[in-house]
């Protein structure tokens with residue numbers, strides 16, 4: 301009898317030890333916000349930004365103040381995040397095609413698959429990897445829950461662009477908004493009993509255009525009081541023609557259009573309102589977590605897929621290599637780590653995959669191209685000798701160090717900005733002799749090989765801009 305017990309214990313041990321290890325693994329909650337730049341209270345990108353919930357989360361972990369996307373467009377940024385690979389490795393540079401079109405991107409398990417393989421239950425709602433079949437990435441997917449809608453019968457603005465390019469107050473309750481439904485769906489999952497660790501994603505849609513939010517969020521920002529971003533009149537004089545063509549920024553209206561049609565304050569106000577609304581949804585998710593059984597054993601990461609211009613450098617939206625488009629909010633709160641600290645070392649969304657493996661005590665895959673930022677969560681000022689790379693179309697790169705921002709375009713033109721003295725990136729120092737060694741060092745850190753771009757069936761905007769810039773170069 302005794303012998304049988306010993307044998308069964310031996311047989312069961314691998315199973316028991318797996319369960320034991322899983323019980324020790326933290327849960328993971330990702331709060332992903334679409335097109336959120338640094339207009340949060342804790343990052344200080346706009347003096348009127350109202351984000352009390354994001355700011356509170358920042359006090360519960362490490363706020364990475366120098367975090368950047370790897371591609372300043374939704375699809376390739378998210379592809380890089382969930383594969384842990386640079387666009388120059390996967391060939392995914394543009395809004396189209398989706399992740400599945402890249403053999404390199406699909407050769408190894410993506411972030412969600414890696415965690416489900418490790419015994420996690422993957423759940424999510426809204427936008428994370430970027431559809432059209434988002435449910436293929438999650439074991440339990442709650443749907444888009446309305447996506448970019450609801451839409452009014454007619455456009456609220458005069459913007460002469462695609463349907464999504466619109467803004468203004470909606471006459472609806474918060475409960476009718478997709479992001480509120482996503483927050484509630486995630487909250488319900490947090491109140492359930494789970495017998496395995498979970499990887500849960502709230503994939504919020506705002507403040508991506510259309511910049512619609514229930515009108516009560518607009519009441520926080522009376523239009524006559526809205527502060528406009530600072531713009532230097534001659535800022536673009538020190539940019540190359542290639543840079544100007546590449547970053548034309550379609551399908552956003554031109555900055556001149558916003559100025560001439562007095563639409564700038566309304567659009568800024570709509571972005572601020574959309575951010576305040578999505579911040580409230582973040583608060584709902586965090587309250588659900590606080591009231592759950594998982595409050596003390598859950599890693600929380602808040603991030604955005606890229607930044608956004610609202611007139612800075614006289615342009616709009618994403619699709620540039622300037623700080624306004626590459627910088628993202630990134631907060632990591634993990635059990636057992638110091639709270640309420642800030643880190644100015646350059647990190648990226650590409651670091652999320654290895655960081656999560658590290659935090660979950662899973663083996664960090666050597667093929668991942670990012671680096672775990674867990675050491676920075678213990679010592680935010682430790683030496684960190686890697687500038688973070690952002691790529692926008694092949695052969696156009698940005699490298700951001702703690703102090704400097706270097707950009708090199710496909711025609712060889714360069715920009716260098718000193719963030720110690722020029723946070724708006726107005727003064728291009730690349731041609732100054734004093735920075736020759738620094739620029740030589742940056743050039744050495746650019747990718748030595750680049751995957752050919754994979755072109756989707758449906759393509760425009762940044763691909764057109766890139767082709768036009770390349771045609772100009774070859775002329």
Ligand SMILES: [Ca+2]
Nearest residue numbers: 334335374605
């Ligand atoms: Ca986006």
Ligand SMILES: [Ca+2]
Nearest residue numbers: 535538726727
């Ligand atoms: Ca300038």
